[in-house]
Amino acid sequence: MVGGMLALSRDGLTVRIALSPLRISVWRGERRLVGEGVVRLLEGSVHDHFVHLTEGVLAREEIDDRLEPQAVEIAQSDAGSATLIARFREDRSARIEISLPGRDHVRVAVMAPEGVLRTALAWPGHPEQRFTGLGARHVTRVDPAGRAVQLGADRRYTGPDCPPEMLAVGGIPQGDYAPVPFVLCSRGWAAWVETHGNGTRFELGEEVSLSVRAASGPLVVHLYADPSPAARLRRYLLDTGLPALLPEWAYGHWKSRDVYEHQSDVEDDVDGYAAHDLALDAVVIDSPWETTYNSWEVNPHQFPDFTGMVRRFRAMGVRTVVWTTPWTNLESVDGQRPPDASSERLNAEPASNYAEGAEAGHFLRNSDGSPFVARWWMGTGSPVDFTNPAARAWWQAQAEAVLRLGVEGIKADDGEGYYLPDDVRFADGRTGSQAAWAHGLLYRRCMQDALDAVHQGEGVLFGRPGWTGQQALGMTWGGDQASDFWSLRTLLAATLTAAASGLSNWSHDIGGYLGERLTARCPKELLVRWLQFGCFTPLMQAHGRFEQEAWTYDEETLALYRRYVLLHERLVPYVRAAAATAARCGLPIIRPLCLLDPADPRGWSVSDAYGYGPSLWVAPVTEDGVEEREVALPRGCWIDFWTGEAIAGGGTILAAAPLERIPVFVRDGTLLPTYPAEHVAGGLGDTPELERPLEVTVFGKPREGTGATLADGTRVRWRSGAVETSGRSRGPRTPPSTTVGAISAR
Secondary structure (H helix, E strand, O other): OEOOEEEEEEOOEEEEEEEOOEEEEEEEOOEEEEEEEEEEEEEEEEOOEEEOOOOEEEOOEEEEEEEOOOEEEEEEEOOOEEEEEEEOOOOOEEEEEEEEEEOOEEEEEEEOOOOOOEEEEEEEOOOOOOEEEEEOOOOOOOOOOOOEEEOOOOOEEOOOOOOHHHHOOOOEEOOOOOEEEEEEEOOOOEEEEOOOOOOOEEEEOOEEEEEEEHHHOOEEEEEEOOOOHHHHHHHHHHHHOOOOOOOHHHHOEEEEEOOOOOHHHHHHHHHHHHHOOOOOOEEEEOOOOEOOOOOOOEOOOOOOOHHHHHHHHHHOOOEEEEEEOOEEEEEOOOOOOOOOHHHHHHHOOOOOOHHHHHHHOOEOEOOOOOEOOEEEOOEEEEEEOOOOHHHHHHHHHHHHHHHOOOOOEEEEOOOOHHHOOOOOEOOOOOEHHHHHHHHHHHHHHHHHHHHHHHOOOOOEEEEOOOOOOHHHOOEEEOOOOOOOHHHHHHHHHHHHHHHHOOOOOEEOEEOOOOOEOOOEOOOHHHHHHHHHHHHOOOOEEEOOOOOOOHHHOOHHHHHHHHHHHHHHHHOHHHHHHHHHHHHHHOOOOEEOHHHHOOOOHHHHOOOOOEEEOOOEEEOOOOOOOOOEEEEEOOOOEEEEOOOOOEEEOOOEEEEEOOOOOOOEEEEOOEEEEEOOHHHOOOOOOOOOHHHOOOEEEEEOOOOOOOEEEOOOOOEEEEEOOEEEEEOOOOOOOOOOEEEEOOOOOO
16 A cells, blocks of 8 residues: 555556545556546435336435545455445444456445445546446437436336326336346446345446445445457356357247137137248247146136147147246236136136145245235235245246146246335345345246256246346346337337347347237237337247237238248348357347447447347337338448348448338348248248258358358358358258348348
């Protein structure tokens, strides 16, 4: 320590700690990345309100005082770490640990005294700072600079159907399903707040403040200073879990409805796809399908031959996915259920497994040890305690019994932290204030374990909740949207911020789940535009509350649906190659411009276009009644996906966008691997990946050696003016056919 200044250094990164007053700064050589940080304690009270109907949180705190250290002592220090004791007024003290646990990585942990509301690490912002991340944020702009974001409480509907009186108070609070406590900054750093508590806040204005409620435990901030945004994202994912490479059918086309009242309705959907020549890979049986929520018992009145139905679908190449949540109900009278009298009676009674779960202590508990009981959107029940090994095994065994009927996927709905109050108790000793947002990850792991036990390597988890670590398990979808163009725009922004937070395996409900004005199905034009966006999403999934099957509209809609579903199926080898990249290094399938070209100043503000894998740039249409749209095109030379026209990037172009076309561009020199249309016209089916035929479309002028490595290890390369393949790990593959120029729009 020199002159009241303590310095920690590793591999060119330095943390400077001034003791009087306490200030923490992070430097790369002579460049300051994070400056003059302070540790602050906030006193006050919480008045958050959870709106069950919309699963939205109205966040409010009353702050009485903000305290900073009056004196600091060094308890321990060496070249790479230091422990400080910070003294506040009224004999309060906090323990502060600062370390450099790895290259380009700073960890700051603050253990606050009892009685404070919030613990914060704050430093001055910068006028040029830009941000992205924080999970799937349904907003109109991807950069939250200038905003204060409380994770899990940041989503509001302010679209065209929002009543004026709600607009006046900020909009209708909605479920903030997949927040992630990780933010990327354009100023050379990223931050992960290691917590699972409600109330985590990122204030990104003139002052940057990262804080947690003290009841959730220590404030632990990981600052990453790797040289690029993609490298900083990779470092976070190496610490918390890389995305999985899922089986082929996870990247295909799935269909579901909000309610299949009877087995015949499911069969109508699957048979309708076959009758109208639409490719299909899975049908999702959403709520309800059980005797009640969540008994894991098939409702025999709704599905008189469930096993036979699943077997028939599988013979057609269509997998079955079933919906669940981590709750077991005492009653489900307000939940969705089939209209027959027998099903009505079943849903008025406790789930058949509730008493067993309660007696064995498998549910979260109140402070007196009794099962925690709460109201959720399908009735009244208790959430399973996945920190209890016996409860986890009990729940997993019930799931496995259904999977052995031939079901190959689980749609894991719910699991968000806002349903769990601060005083609820987990078996591992934690409270809701400490572990509310850990519940979703534990739930997803349990469901993934069940899939692995029955369908090792072939089952697919399809989950809604987010937070740290959930990107590593299965596919995530964007939750509920209304069927309007405003919601499509905010979903597109959420897709980009989710990607910047490490969520690579991503999907959404084509057409919107909630319907138009919550009363009618998605209008035709919006359905087509959403369909086009879905085509260029890792999993193309159609789901909604209303009749939104393509053949129920008109011939033009059906033809467009058929075309884009088929194109999505053809792109699966390209998409899985990008998914394999994500599994190795964290770079997501969907790539915001800031990850592709961090030197492009537009990278932090483009909210309506994205990279799709290494070679495609996609610009969905999110306005009604338009036939062209402006597209911010990345730097370099690009080729129109549909026409083959070469276009210089680096600026904004006006792209043609008639109803039948979404603007898509291909990087010059790309070899785009696809499946032949005739091979996947009915869906992906069961052909082993290495035995599938390939087509390669050549865009522009490839450089010698240019190409791609597919998920199965096959390498596609440009050699001596021709396409060649090599590196097959097993089995023969027919040499790819080659086309030059563009993908036909027709």
